[in-house]
Amino acid sequence: MRRSEFLRAVDQHFGARASWILDDLVLPGLNRTAAEALDGGTPPRDIWTALCEETDLPASARYGVGLRQAKSG
Numbered sequence: 644m645r646r647s648e649f650l651r652a653v654d655q656h657f658g659a660r661a662s663w664i665l666d667d668l669v670l671p672g673l674n675r676t677a678a679e680a681l682d683g684g685t686p687p688r689d690i691w692t693a694l695c696e697e698t699d700l701p702a703s704a705r706y707g708v709g710l711r712q713a714k715s716g
Contacts, residue, residue: 649687653677653694656704670697 644652657664665678670693673680680690695705 644686644688644691646681646687649681649691652691652704656700657698664694664698668694668697670694672696 653661653664666676669676670680670690672693673685673690675683677690677694680693681687692705694700
């Protein structure tokens with residue numbers, strides 16, 4: 644998962660709460676916020692997994708999220 648995919652997934656799943664999720668929610672498995680973890684070099688996939696666990700997102704939200712949809716045409 645790339646950083647851009649991670650940010651897209653956060654936006655897709657948390658909408659208006661995305662900035663709060665990134666900046667204020669301390670993730671127990673990482674002992675810091677998602678933004679701090681990103682800045683500290685934690686892989687985005689690890690942060691996404693921690694967010695899924697902390698916010699009880701379903702298993703279907705854990706894989707393939709944040710990827711751009713293929714353009715048909």
